[in-house]
Amino acid sequence: xxxxxxxxxxxxxxxxxxxxxxxxRVWPVAAPQRIVVAAGESQTHTLLQDAPDGASxxxxxxxxxxxGASCGFHVLxxxxxxxxxxxxxxxxxxxxFALHGAIIGGGEQTLEIVTTVSxxxxxxxxEQTVRAILGGHATGSYLGKVAVARDAQKTDSSQxxxxxxxxxxxxxxxxxELEIYADDVKCAHGATVGELDKSALFYMASRGIxxxxxxxxxxxxxxxxxxxxxxxxxxxxxxxxxALAKLEALNAR
Amino acid sequence: xxxxxxLTNTVGGKPILKGLSLAINAGEIHAIMGPNGAGxxxxxxxxGGRPGYExxxxxxxxxxxxxxxxxxxxxxxxxxLDDARTERGAEPIDLLALDPHERAAAGLFLGFQYPVEIxxxxxxQFLREALNSQRKxxxxxxxxxxxxxxxxxxxxxxxxxxxxxxxxxxxxxxxGGEKKRNEMVQMGILDPKLAILDETDSGLDIDALRxxxxxxxxxMRKPDKAVLLITHYQRLLDYVKPDFVHVLADGRIVxxxxxxxxxxxxxxxxxxxxxx
Numbered sequence: 001x002x003x004x005x006x007x008x009x010x011x012x013x014x015x016x017x018x019x020x021x022x023x024x025r026v027w028p029v030a031a032p033q034r035i036v037v038a039a040g041e042s043q044t045h046t047l048l049q050d051a052p053d054g055a056s057x058x059x060x061x062x063x064x065x066x067x068g069a070s071c072g073f074h075v076l077x078x079x080x081x082x083x084x085x086x087x088x089x090x091x092x093x094x095x096x097f098a099l100h101g102a103i104i105g106g107g108e109q110t111l112e113i114v115t116t117v118s119x120x121x122x123x124x125x126x127e128q129t130v131r132a133i134l135g136g137h138a139t140g141s142y143l144g145k146v147a148v149a150r151d152a153q154k155t156d157s158s159q160x161x162x163x164x165x166x167x168x169x170x171x172x173x174x175x176x177e178l179e180i181y182a183d184d185v186k187c188a189h190g191a192t193v194g195e196l197d198k199s200a201l202f203y204m205a206s207r208g209i210x211x212x213x214x215x216x217x218x219x220x221x222x223x224x225x226x227x228x229x230x231x232x233x234x235x236x237x238x239x240x241x242x243a244l245a246k247l248e249a250l251n252a253r
Numbered sequence: 254x255x256x257x258x259x260l261t262n263t264v265g266g267k268p269i270l271k272g273l274s275l276a277i278n279a280g281e282i283h284a285i286m287g288p289n290g291a292g293x294x295x296x297x298x299x300x301g302g303r304p305g306y307e308x309x310x311x312x313x314x315x316x317x318x319x320x321x322x323x324x325x326x327x328x329x330x331x332x333x334l335d336d337a338r339t340e341r342g343a344e345p346i347d348l349l350a351l352d353p354h355e356r357a358a359a360g361l362f363l364g365f366q367y368p369v370e371i372x373x374x375x376x377x378q379f380l381r382e383a384l385n386s387q388r389k390x391x392x393x394x395x396x397x398x399x400x401x402x403x404x405x406x407x408x409x410x411x412x413x414x415x416x417x418x419x420x421x422x423x424x425x426x427x428x429g430g431e432k433k434r435n436e437m438v439q440m441g442i443l444d445p446k447l448a449i450l451d452e453t454d455s456g457l458d459i460d461a462l463r464x465x466x467x468x469x470x471x472x473m474r475k476p477d478k479a480v481l482l483i484t485h486y487q488r489l490l491d492y493v494k495p496d497f498v499h500v501l502a503d504g505r506i507v508x509x510x511x512x513x514x515x516x517x518x519x520x521x522x523x524x525x526x527x528x529x
Binding site for chain 1: 301302303304352353354356357358362363365368369370371372373374378379380382383384386387390422439443
């Protein structure tokens with residue numbers, strides 16, 4: 001994606017569930033942010049996408065993780081009319097990439113995490129965990145492609161996406177995609193979409209917990225753990241507080 | 254304390270309770286027995302306000318009593334738990350007009366036949382939120398973390414429950430018996446006026462049954478409290494002696510008596526006793 005790129009359409013797989021009107025308002029978008037992790041190095045990054053209401057926020061990352069290097073990324077995607085975060089990751093030999101993401105949306109928001117992780121060399125590992133909570137008419141999507149090249153034997157990759165719909169009007173899209181040319185690999189993927197457990201809500205009510213608090217407790221437990229791996233305590237607290245505030249805003253409506 | 258008049262309800266459009274009346278006074282323990290499908294659990298859920306258990310007629314008045322417990326007499330209750338409920342007098346509440354969480358704050362406790370698992374929420378966090386929600390609804394100050402832990406420890410010990418289990422997610426990975434003991438720990442902490450215990454004895458071995466029975470007696474056998482035990486079997490009643498026993502069949506109380514009625518049912522079966 002660069003300044004000369006034509007406006008994409010929903011015919012393109014990576015844009016299938018996007019909000020093209022919102023995209024058009026900010027197109028063309030800036031060139032993707034490049035992250036290079038040199039051989040043997042280890043980096044961690046975070047993105048708290050909390051753009052103002054109505055905004056179109058598109059964050060594209062191209063990440064090169066060299067041989068034996070490791071990159072961890074934590075993303076909380078909650079802001080804007082459109083909040084789109086994409087990762088194009090290329091892994092060297094024995095490199096590692098971990099994505100931990102949460103999407104929390106309501107109203108008319110479209111929030112998406114789109115990833116392509118290319119295992120180009122042997123022995124690399126990748127893990128992606130994304131949790132989504134969606135209310136109102138929000139759409140939350142995880143499109144995750146893992147490509148394993150012919151030489152990338154012993155690749156170990158996993159993708160886990162779980163979504164919780166607070167109302168029947170909300171939408172979750174999950175599309176893990178595997179493209180494997182090597183024969184000795186492990187590529188796990190799983191996706192579930194569910195609703196709040198009604199029997200748990202009544203159980204909590206029967207103990208005196210009001211519906212709004214019960215919902216918040218259940219939702220907090222649903223996303224709990226996504227940000228556990230953020231090493232910097234202050235950043236972790238900031239992510240947890242932003243997630244909680246967004247959950248409470250969803251509840252208050 | 255509880256006055257149920259001609260209660261009718263439906264579940265999924267099907268009539269279950271068909272004019273049930275029952276009066277429970279403070280200080281009393283009542284047992285409801287009955288064949289499968291009589292409506293025993295439905296009664297518990299209807300009183301608790303479970304969605305889907307629609308009340309179609311009748312009334313339920315709940316009167317949390319105003320009997321005062323002398324300071325120092327109730328050794329296992331910390332003094333911080335001085336009870337604002339007792340100062341409100343004894344106005345009957347239209348129970349059915351309240352939401353489930355408001356019924357709990359008014360002093361109703363529902364012991365579940367199948368306690369629900371809540372992954373990711375610890376027992377301690379759950380109970381502290383529950384207790385402080387109830388206290389807030391009654392205009393009381395919340396308990397601090399330290400006060401709460403002290404209370405939780407005391408009640409867990411009463412039921413022979415390990416504090417480690419209180420730190421685990423609510424009911425997750427608990428055995429059937431552990432879940433039932435956990436219900437009683439919750440009852441001890443929340444300190445209700447009226448407990449409706451739905452087959453609290455099912456899934457318990459003999460030792461657990463004795464512990465749970467003793468727990469019910471310690472927590473609820475008080476002049477300002479009452480219990481409605483729903484059970485299939487006589488065996489729990491060996492440990493928790495009821496003052497009254499009722500037989501529920503086809504959505505109504507069809508027979509009432511003293512503890513001897515439970516023994517008669519055990520000996521002769523529902524069909525025989527109901528036919529008599």
